[in-house]
Amino acid sequence: MEGNLLLEQFSRYKKLELEASPFHFLLDANIELNPHQINAFCAAIQALKTGGIVLADEVGLGKTIEAGLVLKYVLESGAKRVLIALPASLRKQWELELEDKFGLESVILDRLTVEKDSSDWRKRLTDNKSVRIVLTSYDYSSKLMKRFPEVKWDFIIIDEAHNLRNVFHGTKRAKNLYELSKGIPKILLTATPLQNSLTDLHGLVSFIDQRIFGSEKVFNKRYIEGQDYSDLKRELSPVLYRTLRKDVAKYMNFKKRTCKTVDFTLSQDEIELYQRVNDFLKRELLYSIPTSNRGLIILVIRKLLASSSFALIETFEILKNRLEKLYEGSKSANAQEGFDLFWSYVEDEIDESGFEETEDEDTIVQKQFIQAELNEVNIIIDVAKRIKTNAKVNALKTAIQVAFDYQLEQGIPQKVVIFTESKRTQKYIAAELRKTGFEDEDILLFNGDFDDAMTKEIYKAWQVKNFGKANYGRSVEYKHAIVDYFRNNAKILICTDAGSEGLNLQFCNTVINYDLPWNPMKIEQRIGRCHRYGQEHDVVAINLLNTQNAADQRVYDILSKKFELFEGVFGASDIALGALESGTSFEKMVLQIYQTCDTTAEFKKAFDKLDRKLNAKRDKKARELRSLLLTESSGAKEQALDTTKSDIARYLHDVEYWSAFDEPEVDSGLHYWKVDNWGEKVLGSHGILFIGAFCDSSKLLFPVLLLCDEKGAYIDFDEADLVPELEQIDDMDVRYFTPTESEMKLYQRIYDNLTAEMVKRYQEQSESIKAYNRRKIENWERIQMEQLIATYQDMNAEIDVLREEERASDNFYEKIDIRKKITEKSKALEKLQESFHEKGTGFKAEGEREIAEFEKQFDINPILLVNIVLKF
Template identity: 25%
Template sequence: MSFALGQRWISDTESDLGLGTVVALEGRMVTVLFPATGDNRLFAIQDAPLTRVVFNQGDEITSAEGWKLTVTDLEESGGLITYLGTHSETGEEAQLRETLLDHQIRFNKPQDRLFAGQIDRMEYFVTRYLCQQQRHGMQQDALRALQGPRAGLIPHQLYIANEVGTRHAPRVLLADEVGLGKTIEAGHILHQQLLSGRAERVLILVPETLQHQWLVEMLRRFNLRFALFDEERCVEAFADSDNPFDTEQLVICSLDLLRKKKRFEQALEASWDLLVVDEAHHLEWSETRPSRAYQVVESLAEEVPGVLLLTATPDQLGHQSHFARLRLLDPDRFYDYEAFLQEESEYQQVAQAAESLLEQRPLNDAEIAALTQLLQEQDIRSALTAIQAGDDQARHTLLKQLLDRHGTGRVLFRNTRGGVSGFTARKLNRHPVALPTQYATAIKVNNMLGSGTVPAEQKVINNLYPEKLYQQFEGGSGSSWWQFDPRVNWLMEFLKQNRSKKVLVIASQAATALQLEEALRTREGIAASVFHEGMSILERDKAAAYFAQMEGGAQVLICSEIGSEGRNFQFAQDLVMFDLPQNPDLLEQRIGRLDRIGQTKDVQIHVPFIEDSAQQQLLEWFDCGMDAFEHNCPGGHLLHAEFGEPLLEVLAGNSDQLDSLIAQTAERAAEHKAAMEAGRDRLLEITSNGGADAQALVAAIEDADNNTDFISFMLKIWDVIGVNQDDRGENAVVLTPTEHMLFPSYPGLPDDGVSITFDRDTALSRDDFQFVTPAHPLVAAGIDLLTTSETGCTAVSLLKNKALPAGTLFLEMIYLAEAIAPAEAQLGRFLPPTPIRLLMDKSGKDLGSNIDFDSFNRQLTPINRHTGSKLVSASQAVLHPLIAAAETQVQTKLAALVAKAEQKMTDELGGELDRLKALKAVNPNIRDSELDAISEQMNLVRAHLGRAQIQLDAIRLIVVTPE
């Protein structure tokens, strides 16, 4: 390098310093001052990371005084350049010494950086283009939002999520039975709405006991970071805003918080796009006395465009309250209870017609007549002919039209275990043990001390959980009970005999769980993990991950009652209930940790119990009275409400009517089951499970999961950015930031790293792994880091090709077509940022459509920056006209892209608008606001497409060299 005082140079590694000036030359060192920032840098002359700034004819340069000069010629004297040209303000000839150039000059345009010698590595250029292609594909991928969550591919869940999540301001009631995934469905819908820009602000109202569960589920499964609001958080937020609900976009709070007038008014004043209400069956309503909770939700539902209500028992508070919840969703549609009942009575005919289409057989005359009557607004004769000829597609299309037009299927979704396959059997294994003398003595002494004054509730606790009572007498650490309790001995023997099995143990109390872990560890050295409410989220994740680890992990996970909420362990088949809960809903929650869709083997339920005790009595009531162990008992809460008091007396030892109680319970359970089966809305189930459409969604997402090109892309982008990747096996990679990354930080990547997997099954079994799909924040963050910086926007490569003369030039240019629009326009569906590639030969002809990027790139070899800069300087006379020619050609391609995007928008949105208009004529569930929203979106998209622009994103010079 040849330096002279006063020359202007730029730093290759710190381009944001602006234009530097050589201020000192001493021996082998050169000092450069960067006046824009006031920084001095000292470099070794031999290998300084600097590039000399030399402008060329036609360039417009800026002086330190602010006027501009269009360069016509250059003069060099004493190593310094004087630019000759035309003054931008006067139009007269002028000159500008390089020492007087504007210090703030930065080379942001790819062509400017190329001519300034700021040339990137070839792999950076390639990765930048791949990023633009990946982002383009992601924004047009209709399945990205469904593929992204850490959730199993359950057909009915995906169908509901896809059906509802793509609507404008959806207002629906999700009423699947316990274990069928309402929370997952709601999360899917939220994820789609947020990812597409249809929603930005969400309020979730849940019972106080479920706040934490929702917080964890939204983060772990959907990468949605909600804020948990309670009274303390509201007070703290007052420092940032008069309305605490304005301080966060995504909020979870309890319905109880909004019972306070002030908090309710603040929530109502905040602007929300979506409202989610869990356990909506608690919203009691009557025309004369609606509950306070119902009134709170009703007021919010009147203001918030989108509303999701969740309940597993829509009729729990009576059919009238069920109607009232539908009334929350659409008061104009559900205005009168009697009219609603009349309409419901007419669904049976539609259900029968739907059943006939599902049976895959020719239709009889009566069925044809019924279908013709139900779909009388259209001519279905050709469809019926095709069905009779065995055309399954015609059958499927007609069924969809039928379900579209009739029933409450657009506002209410309910799947039942009877209508959904995928559940394995449950088997109860009883393990009776004798009452230890220590417990017998503790119970006897306690009864003597109580002298008959002990409340029945406390007696039940003493009888069901004698270890607690014993610890009260023992004092101190209270841990010796596990040295003689026969249930502990049984558990140890069971674990030793089943070393290869993963076993989930649930006990009522955290202290019991901790002491059981101590017993297993100290007495038999059994590897156990503990999970209880006193642990942080991270600690719980680690405990669950240790249990899920197949090699070297814990054999057993011991949970307190909280272990029966929120976490699923389908990879295990053995559940040990060290004690029993008193509530049948908690019992079902415990079993539901293993008995879920996705479980591949029968669930073995083990109950060690003390013979002839309250433990056995409760076991008998659950098993013989409710059949709650081996079968789901959706009416358990009703049975407990009816028989809870006599059960309490039996367990307290105040009554000997257990046999009578069991008989009464069994009789009432049978009545509930018959009523529920008779009341199954078959039409609603057909609408809710999705049928063939749901199966097609699963197949499409499975194909997307198996896309190895995406995995290769992410590993490549992390390589380029400088993220360390440590392959840990078991489909796991640990990502950690390094000191050599191209950027100071990587959003979403913790300083201590993160474990990720691209495999869905691994993600489902390992809560400590993040599941990376195109929807994961790490993907968008990585793409944004590269594409919003200047990384890879220039390159010079060599092409070895005997068929071409040495020195032949090609100029490869990547343009970006883009239209900026509000998020609600969803412009990315039609014209996302789109890379347009031109490959210009020296005559100005575009060869890009004939020579694809990948095959061409494989023939190229990189070149060092210094040599590349010389080639660019020597080729400038050819390159400037090529760039000008490309600017003209790319405008034609932009016009074609815009026309194609507008046609796609018309086909998709216009087609949906026409479909809903036709439906509205026969189905009152179609709201005017839905139609208006689509019309507004079409106008918005059309307007912004007309303002689409193009800019050069990256440029590469290719020079042919001899073999």
């Protein structure tokens, strides 16, 4: 900005402040600026000072974006080692998002990768000169921390954190990660932090800081038995941030989604194939499938059975190969070739020990069984090969026509994205569609492998077109190339679930589920590729339904009605998805029904039971519990989002305004300037303006424009009031002056007063976080005492039971034995009672120590750095 000496001097400090602002990370992130995400980010960086936060926005509101912003902030603040623990199936998606949206490089680590070169990984993880962001499955996260105990982790993100809520009674992986990550700042991401009971919250919040709620016993007593919900909300408020989709409807224009089904019936050969595979999978003894992973592999085969006969051939060839090896006498561990194909379909951890079974059965008997099973596998392969076309593909052609007709009518670009779970089916669908007249360039296949000729050509062309632009890394660029090609050239994108991760297809309004996963979360992710922020048209989800199969129809009804996946503005509702333990657990419940039921009546009974189970989790009580997560009213939420929206606008305006100023020509030492005829015009009086910064030693805390009257009394005008007035000053009117001795004394007095004023202002900024920490520690002291009292009551109750036993016994020796126990327990009880005061004092002292330690970080060496003293 041309000439304004005073504002130029002030811009020196203002630019530093803007760069240090958390909003600074919005400038180079490739994201939309949505107020709820910025609010969540600000809440998180505040909460990190006291352990962390659970970010619990509803599905589809961008928790990954919030986490990415926090991650940028943490790295800028000096963190070197970040661990991101998440379901194995989401690792690739996170790697792409971090690179694409935030320009951050991460590495996926698992046991095989690390053990291949453990000394090199130890070196890389302990080298603090470089930043290392590690993505790993829940299961391996704690194993990695144990494997390299010398690695100091600075920050942890746990995605889909509801999977770890049973930390104190449930999975070992949750307990291990909890123990190893104590004291490391972390954020947990989940749309459903409360699923079945309040104890879910206890588990998740304990990951942040176990002192907030104390032991489960104390938590249950206060919140479950005592139903002290107002206190619970108060305790949750600093450690849980949640936004519902209805809260942001005015910022994010969500379109509706609707659903259509296209029915089909199987041919005779397809019915035979279905029956044979179904009977095969229900066999009690199966040599072709490793024992410990049987459930998962059967689930995959059932998925492929619903996909296409062509996908099944490949699968049964793998089983055949295993059976032939076992028949020859190979160990199970040597007969696992090709099984990695199955792992790409499952989201659970694979137990590799399942391949190391011992063979203790009589070999001759075993060989007979293996031969019989091999015969059946060969018949299944023959029947599958007999089938030249699937009935379902004709239904798909109808679905595409329905979509294109509707799009033509509505003036929408003719485009559909087709989802299948199998690469083999993907190729088969493309071949069948080309036979019906679609050109090669109309159809695009994508599965994340980047290995077919067409996608390689598309990528090369994209690279040429985007030469010299930001380099995102190969896998992210590939996805950009695919999305660009689909937007501008192709009509049909045939995608696998793995391939679709990280694709944003809001320019396409139709999703066709060629095969429908049983996992509601996966369907939500599929539709969410198109039904997302930025979509301009209502989204249509088309499902293909086998009308002969009552079980398939029933599953579809549950997915459609119970989970509300296919209708409405927001897709799968929070309450509906909250009824799930997890998507994979629902999948397993459905698999169990397919595996154990034979008749229509059995299927009906089993699905009715599943229905009732899901209904029970959506009752009034479930809704009431979920309302506890809303720690502020919708009015307050709306106001907070409006405030943030204007804060962001002001920040972006400030960046633009202050960056227009050149670097000041005058140095940052102390200068005395004066200007005539300004004070009278602006304030109606004379006075002094101090321009500079308030610092902690040499670190800038905030820039200052401090106005005083001519007697030195501070006038509380803020920057927004003063800057427009300073713009009016002409540089020609500004000149140096030498202060008199009495002026110097006045300035010194004013300086001291202003320093005290700025210290007060700084302390007010940190007061809320200090108060929260004090309350948390005092709460912990109270919990410890409650725990002592509960232990005392339990011991008393045990003595009462023993006394009852003594009265009831008519055996002299037994009575003596019981009395001895009573005496021992009474002594222990007395000892506990005597220690009450001492323990209470100990808790108090420990609490005070922690409070003092925490508050030390806010101590400063205050310096008011004055650059210009302006007399007017």
